[in-house]
Amino acid sequence: MSGTELVRVAVDAERCIGGGQCEMLEPEVFLVDDDEAISSVVGSGALPRPRADVVVHRCPGAAVSIVEPQRPSE
Amino acid sequence: MATTRAERLLAPADLQDPATFSQGIPQEAFAEMRARPTLSWTPPSGGDRTGFWSVTRHAPVSEVSRDADLYSSAVGHIQIYDIDEDALSARASMIDLDPPVHTRLRRLVSSAFTPRHVQSYETAVRARIAERLDALMQAGGGNWVEAVAAPIPIGVICDIMGVPESDHDYMIELTDHLVAGTSSKPLEAGAYGNTTDLRLLPFNSPAAHGINEYARALGERRRAEPADDLITKLIEAEVDGERLTDAEFTNFFRLMVFAGNETTRASMAHLALHLVEFADQFERLRSDPSLLDQAVEEVIRYSSPILYFRRTLTRDTVLQDTPLRAGDKVVMWYAAANFDEEVFDEPLRFDVTRPLRPPNVAFGGGGAHFCLGAPLARLELAILIEAILSRGIDLRLAGDPVHVDSNFVNGIEHLEVEVR
Secondary structure: OOOOOEEEEEEOOOOOOOOOHHHHHOOOOEEEOOOOOOEEEOOOOEEEHHHHHHHHHHOOOOOEEEEEEOOOOO | OOOOHHHOOEOOOOOOOHHHHOOOOOHHHHHHHHOOOOOEEEOOOOOOOOOEEEEOOHHHHHHHHOOOOOEEOOOOOOOOOOOOHHHHHHHOOHHHOOOOHHHHHHHHHHHHHOHHHHHHHHHHHHHHHHHHHHHHHHHOEEEHHHHHHOHHHHHHHHHHHOOOHHHHHHHHHHHHHHOOOOOOOOOOOOHHHOOOOHHHOHHHOHHHHHHHHHHHHHHHHHHHOOOOOHHHHHHHOEEOOEEOOHHHHHHHHHHHHHHHHHHHHHHHHHHHHHHHHOHHHHHHHHHOHHHHHHHHHHHHHHHOOEOEEEEEEOOOEEEOOEEEOOOOEEEEEHHHHOOOOOOOOOOOOOOOOOOOOOOOOOOOOOOOOOOOOHHHHHHHHHHHHHHHHHOOOOEEEOOOOEEOOOOOEOOEEEOEEEEO
16 A cells, blocks of 8 residues: 555544644644634545544544545546 | 353452552552453442442543443543432533533533644743743742642633633632642531532532632623633533523533643643653653653653543443443543553653554543643643753752542642752
8 A cells, every 4th residue: 555545534523522633733634613613624635544544543532534535646 | 251240350459549549550450450351340339339340451441432422421420439410410511421412512612722722822831831940940949739730730721711810829729629638628518608518519529619609700700891711701602592501601610620720730740750750761852852742741641640530331331351231330540541561562661752652541532521621731741841951950859749639630739849
C-alpha cells in the first residue's frame, strides 16, 4: 500500500463532542463551528489514508470515519 | 462458560479505602490485576448492595469509555459507592448523563475548550504562571501546591467562567472541601449556610451548597449585566428551546470549577516530584525542546490525576473474558491502564521520548465523556514546564509529599520545596 492513497472522511454530527482534535490535526479539512463546536468537513474531505487514520483514532467521540477510498488520481 | 462467584478473582487491595492510595498509585496491586486473564471483583461492603468489577488494562478501559449505551454514566453513580435516586438526579451534570442529553449540554461549552480556542488563553496563562513562579523564586521556596499547583488552574478556569479574581481563593477553598480529606478542617453540616440534606449534595459536602449559592448569585449579576464569559453563556443558553433549570445551571458551574481545578492541580503538583526524581529527563527536554508535547503527556500519564470513573451495565455482556450482567458496576482504573505493560514499554520509567500513540487514558479512554478540558490542561502544563526550564529553576524537596486522602483523585495536598 502506498502512503498516497486518498480516502474521504466524514463527521457524524450526532456523535461529535467538539473535542476539536480533527481541526487541530487537519485544519484544511475540518472546521469546528464556533457556537456549538460541532465539526464538519470542508470541501471534498480527501486525505491520504495514514493521516485520515490518525484523525479517526484521535477523535474522542469516535465521530470521524472513512467513508470510501478515492482514486489516487483525484 | 459463566464464571461462578467462587471463581471470581478478588482485587488484591481495598480499592475503596483512601489509605490504599496514601502513597500514590498502588502499582503492585494494579500490576497483579492487569496480569490476570479476567477483570477483578470486589464484593459489596459498607452500605452498598453490589460489589464492582475493576478494569485495569488499557484496551478494555477504551472499550468501556467508547460505549456509553452499554456502559452508562446515568444509570447509577459514577463513583463506586451507591447513592439514592433522588440524590443522583439532584446532582446530575453532564458528567453523570448519557448521550443525547449529555451531548446537548456539552455543546453549550465545548467551543471554549477546543485546541484552536484554548490557544487564545495562552497569553493569560503565561502571565499567571510567570507571576507565581517569580514569587516562589523570590521567597526561595514554599508549599509548591499552594504557591503554584493550586492557584494557576483555578485562576485559568475562573477567568474562562467569569469568576472575578477576588473570589478565586474562595473557589479553591470550596473545591478543596469537595474531595473528602483534601482539607484539614472537616466541615459542619451547616457550613456555608447549608440547609440541604447532605446525602443530596455532591461528595456529600456542604461546600457544594456554597458553590451552588455562589453560582446563583453570579448568574443573577450576569443576567443583569451580560459579559463575554461562560457564566453568561450558560445563563442565556437554551437546550431544546428551554433555558437551563436552576439545578442544571449550578451543577454545570460546580462541575466546571471542580474539573478545571483539581485535575490540573494534581498534575502540576506531581510535576514538581518528576522534576526532582527524573531530572535527567528534563535535561533532555531542555536540550531538545521539540519533546515538549511528549513531556506533557508523560507528566499526565505518570500523575493520572483522576484515578477512576465508574460505569453501570445496561445489558449483559462479556468484557476481558468476564461475563457481566445488567446492573453490574464497572470501574475504569485509568491510573492502572496508564501503566499497562502491553501498551507502555517499561511503564514505571518516566520517559519524555515516549511516543504519543497509543495515547494514555488520563483524560479517559475516548468516547462521549472524554475530558472537555484536555487541550486546556495540556496548554497549562506545557507553559509551566517551559517557564520552569527557561528560568533555570533548580527545585529541591524540603519534605515528603502529603497525598490527598482519596481513592478518586491522585492529588498532593502539601509539598514543601526549596528553589535555587
